[in-house]
Amino acid sequence: MGMTITEKILAAHSGRDSVVPGEIVNAKLDLIVCHDVTTPPAVQMLKKLGINKVFDPSKILVTPDHFVPNKDIKSAELSKQLREWRIEQGIERYYEIGNHGICHAIAPEQGHVLPGQTIVCGDSHTTTMGALGTFSSGVGSTDLAAALATGELWFKVPDSMLFELNGDLPFGVYSKDIILYIISKIGVDGARYKAMEYRGSGLKSLTMEARFTITNMAIEAGGKSGIMPADSIAEDYVKARTSESYTIYNSDEDANYSERFTINLSELEPIVALPDLPSNGRFIGEIKREKMDQVYIGSCTNGRIEDLRIAAQIFKGNKVADGTRAIVVPATTEVWKTAMKEGLLEIFADAGCVVSTATCGACLGGHMGVLGAEEKCLSTTNRNFVGRMGSPKSKVYLASPATAAATAITGTITDPREFLKKTAAAAA
Amino acid sequence: MPELPTNLKGFAHVYDRAHINTDEIIPARYLNVHEEAELAKYAMEDIDVDFVKRVKPGDFVIAGENFGCGSSREHAIWALRGAGIKVVIAANYSRIFFRNAINNGFLAIECPEALGIVKSGDQLELDLLAGKLRNLSNGQEATFVPISDFARELIEDGGLLPHIQKKAAKAA
Numbered sequence A: 001m002g003m004t005i006t007e008k009i010l011a012a013h014s015g016r017d018s019v020v021p022g023e024i025v026n027a028k029l030d031l032i033v034c035h036d037v038t039t040p041p042a043v044q045m046l047k048k049l050g051i052n053k054v055f056d057p058s059k060i061l062v063t064p065d066h067f068v069p070n071k072d073i074k075s076a077e078l079s080k081q082l083r084e085w086r087i088e089q090g091i092e093r094y095y096e097i098g099n100h101g102i103c104h105a106i107a108p109e110q111g112h113v114l115p116g117q118t119i120v121c122g123d124s125h126t127t128t129m130g131a132l133g134t135f136s137s138g139v140g141s142t143d144l145a146a147a148l149a150t151g152e153l154w155f156k157v158p159d160s161m162l163f164e165l166n167g168d169l170p171f172g173v174y175s176k177d178i179i180l181y182i183i184s185k186i187g188v189d190g191a192r193y194k195a196m197e198y199r200g201s202g203l204k205s206l207t208m209e210a211r212f213t214i215t216n217m218a219i220e221a222g223g224k225s226g227i228m229p230a231d232s233i234a235e236d237y238v239k240a241r242t243s244e245s246y247t248i249y250n251s252d253e254d255a256n257y258s259e260r261f262t263i264n265l266s267e268l269e270p271i272v273a274l275p276d277l278p279s280n281g282r283f284i285g286e287i288k289r290e291k292m293d294q295v296y297i298g299s300c301t302n303g304r305i306e307d308l309r310i311a312a313q314i315f316k317g318n319k320v321a322d323g324t325r326a327i328v329v330p331a332t333t334e335v336w337k338t339a340m341k342e343g344l345l346e347i348f349a350d351a352g353c354v355v356s357t358a359t360c361g362a363c364l365g366g367h368m369g370v371l372g373a374e375e376k377c378l379s380t381t382n383r384n385f386v387g388r389m390g391s392p393k394s395k396v397y398l399a400s401p402a403t404a405a406a407t408a409i410t411g412t413i414t415d416p417r418e419f420l421k422k423t424a425a426a427a428a
Numbered sequence B: 001m002p003e004l005p006t007n008l009k010g011f012a013h014v015y016d017r018a019h020i021n022t023d024e025i026i027p028a029r030y031l032n033v034h035e036e037a038e039l040a041k042y043a044m045e046d047i048d049v050d051f052v053k054r055v056k057p058g059d060f061v062i063a064g065e066n067f068g069c070g071s072s073r074e075h076a077i078w079a080l081r082g083a084g085i086k087v088v089i090a091a092n093y094s095r096i097f098f099r100n101a102i103n104n105g106f107l108a109i110e111c112p113e114a115l116g117i118v119k120s121g122d123q124l125e126l127d128l129l130a131g132k133l134r135n136l137s138n139g140q141e142a143t144f145v146p147i148s149d150f151a152r153e154l155i156e157d158g159g160l161l162p163h164i165q166k167k168a169a170k171a172a
């Protein structure tokens, strides 16, 4: 019986020739990513147990991201605990404010993620890094503590679901639309406990940045991980960032999948997920052009440079609508700097957007754009649960950066193709 | 470490809904702390503002499918436990919540039939070994698959960290 990439990685990391779904394995970890919300409790647990040393500081990456720059005294204390702990443990891969970024974006961007690795982080969107052919999964603080202490963790080998992406995305449709489409098809628990594996000719047309958006949202379908085979695009991405060696795993022809889906990308259209579930996706032509009080472009889902370029293309020469606020939050400091050099920040500023430093910010209702009661926000983030971005009476709509930018300009939910056509016509 | 109690009694708080997520169980605005007693004050606030006032130590939460989906925050378990909840009985769970529960030695029972026989305020009895849920208020019963040996071992050891310590001590 053949194995999937996920099974191969888990077998290789637990000293086995093969594993099958349902088995519990103890897998060695290659990378543990730490941030300011879930790491301090893990550190406290270890201290309580008298475990004063992490297993290997060189396999740990630390960046404060959720509430930075610290939004209040309590969150300042969390960042402080994180900073002191990393010094005490001699962890060198540390990204202090000014170099920082959202953990799932900065880890691959700075060359710490290699194909074939096992990665955990105390955060559900750890699935993001699977786009580079890794097994990466989110855990809680106790798991994180165990991982930091021992360098390994128990996993139930997940069933894999196969998503075959064929064809090319039409004009004005992006990887965010693909994943919103998939989640709407299978539901927020459609991939519960499972690995969501992607392959097909459609992948080739997607950049790494676009791919991360897809694996990022595996958890929104309940997935344990999202994974893509590391192809030449992935290898180019990795080699541009590190010279470390790695192993690429590919699924066998006769690997076993619990379910298979084929998605023809050319049939997709821009999608908006209506409140209060990421699975409430509708093609944009099917929904009301509701008025939005705020538009948010950022997060580990859609705060990468490609996302900002797409948004800037639409904002250029336009203004944010009266009665709507637009907030742009680059996912990492490097994205921020590149956006500055490329003149994107100026385009955003001229259009009337606010541009923040990298932070999770209002994605989880932390700061930098929290919503009040009855307010509506169209956001490029990944979750639109009740109260996710602020008041439990606010509403969040999920969409691509292009849809977000177009919506900011008109103030109502708007098909980005209306603007992209105009831009194309103006350039002609 | 204490043996797993076989019989538990408590009052039910029923949320007949799927996909109750960790943002609802403990909203992110409270994540700047992680002390159980502090988090407990805000447990379930965005679904049910009076939850904390009503819960008594030992009570049960009963809910639908995919309980605890969304964010990986273990704060959700701590908030519920801090508020006095002893057991959650849901139709099924999100993966990370379930894992966090086991790792904390907290009981998360999968019993799809529970919603059909329980209403808020009923007194329940849980027989962990037999996989039986009894509603003492109306006499109805439901069954569930008893927790796996692996989960039982972790819970009996008091959670993942004590379990690892125990293993390390044995190896030494």
Ligand code: SF4
Pocket (backbone or CB within 6 Å): A066, A102, A103, A104, A123, A125, A299, A300, A301, A359, A360, A363, A364, A381, A382
């Ligand atoms: S950007 Fe949002 S989803 Fe991503 S890690 Fe931060 S809070 Fe979580």
